[in-house]
Amino acid sequence: MELLQTPIKPKEYRSEIESTWCPGxxxxxxxxALTNIMSQMQMDPDSVLTISGIGCSSRLPLWLRTFGFHSCHGRALPVAIGAKIANPDLNIFVTIGDGDMFSIGAGHVPHAARRNFDIKVFCMDNNMYALTKNQVSPTSRHKKKGSLSPYGTLDSPINPIELMITYGATFVAQSYTGSMKHTTAMMKAATEHKGFAFVNLLSPCPTFNHEETFKYYKPRIYDINEEGHKDLSNRMKALELSDRAMDHYQESGSDAKIPIGIFYKTEKPVFAENLAELKKSYSSAYGSADKPDWNKIFDQYAPQQ
Ligand SMILES: Cc1ncc(C[n+]2csc(CCOP(=O)(O)OP(=O)(O)O)c2C)c(N)n1
Ligand code: SF4
Structure with a gap:
């Protein structure tokens, strides 16, 4: 890639491709937020890989001059895992939609989280499928109407925060894209965290979602960290707080508050460290991990005399 003058400014992380997103x-x-963070951390664009699936939100890698991979619907996480294993030095951002992550791609989520891959997942949660013009998603409220559910969905929403804590993510936060300051702070804290980091970004879709709008969120949002949640490695406390993330869905028009901030953060060895540890013990038993002693390995499976 073309060399940039340092310090690299946020706008220099933008590609020349014009965004096709709707105004607002x-x-x-x-x-x-992502270009701000990369500039603040002076990340080399060649060290960054941004990976998405399919959806409006999944177009994000196109707007950046980092490496990018606009993959298949629901498959951003397996692509990210493969890239991280092949090149552990890459800074990997997964930019994904709520449908991509929690519907078609849901099966990949617990395994990426529990293995603690050092990747950052930014989920643009607009509570519906936008690219395909307004169908309900796993984060849509009960009875929400969509183009294929004109009488309202019969399903109840999942809670992304609670799920990600339960799946073993080592950093779980929520923000709201109407607050640039908070969104940038949460995405930066996730980027600085070593391990699997997830930020749910409440991100209004003014074209199709006329319920969860900027106007809806603004008076309901409150910052759990400002209000005293500091014991971030306390999993039970994080789960208790995560429960409140769904209060506003209980009944239409509810004025229940919506928590944003860091719910949970803990330190654990990342996948690459666990693998290095395994290779060490493997080497002492079977020779080097790259050139193992195959006879010793096969001997284990030989029929017992
Ligand atoms: C295998 C497959 N199934 C279905 C689709 C159609 N499809 C494209 S995007 C999408 C949903 C996108 O919703 P979300 O991930 O929430 O992103 P948004 O558009 O809301 O940002 C669907 C169902 C597809 N492209 N590929
Ligand atoms: S406003 Fe909605 S439809 Fe338009 S780009 Fe954003 S998510 Fe897609």
Missing amino acids: CGDFGVTT
């Missing part, structure tokens, strides 16, 4: 889309805030 909440996802713009995520692109801005």
Whole structure:
């Protein structure tokens, strides 16, 4: 890639491709936050790989001059895992939609989280499928209407925060793209965390979602860290707080508050460290991990005399 003069400014992380997002889309805030963070941390664009699936939100890698991979619907996480194993030095951002992550791609989520891959997942949660023009998603409220559910969905929403804590993510936060300051702070804290980091970004879709709008979120949002949640490695406390993330869905028009901030953060060895540890013990038993002593390995499976 073309060499950039340092310090690299946020706008220099933008590609020349013009965004196709609608004016007012909440996802713009995520692109801005990401370029701000890369500039603040003076990340070499060649060291960054941004990976997405399919959806409006999943177009984000196109707007950046980092390496990017616009993969298949629901498959951003397996692509990210493969890239991280092949090149552990890459800074990997997964930019994903709520449908991509928690519907078609849901099966990949617990395994990526529990293995603690050092990747950062930014989920643009607009509570529906936007690219395909307004179908309900796993984060849509009960009875929400969509183009294929004109009488309202019969399903109840999942809670992304609670799920990610339960799946073993070592950093779990939520923000709202109407607040650039908070979105940038949460995405930066995730980027600085060593391990699997997830940020749920409440990101309004003004074109199709006329319920969860900027106007809806603004008076309901409150910062759990400002209000005293400091014991971030306390899993039970994080789960208790995560429960409140769904209060506003209980009944339509509810004025229940919506928590944002870091719910949970803990330190654990990342996948690459566990693998290095395994290779060490493997080497002492079977020779080097790259050139193992195959006879010793096969002997284990030989029929017992
Ligand atoms: C295998 C497959 N199934 C279905 C689709 C159609 N499809 C494209 S995007 C999408 C949903 C996108 O929703 P979300 O991930 O929430 O992103 P958003 O568009 O809301 O940002 C669907 C169902 C597809 N492209 N590929
Ligand atoms: S349809 Fe919605 S999510 Fe898609 S670009 Fe437009 S405002 Fe954003």
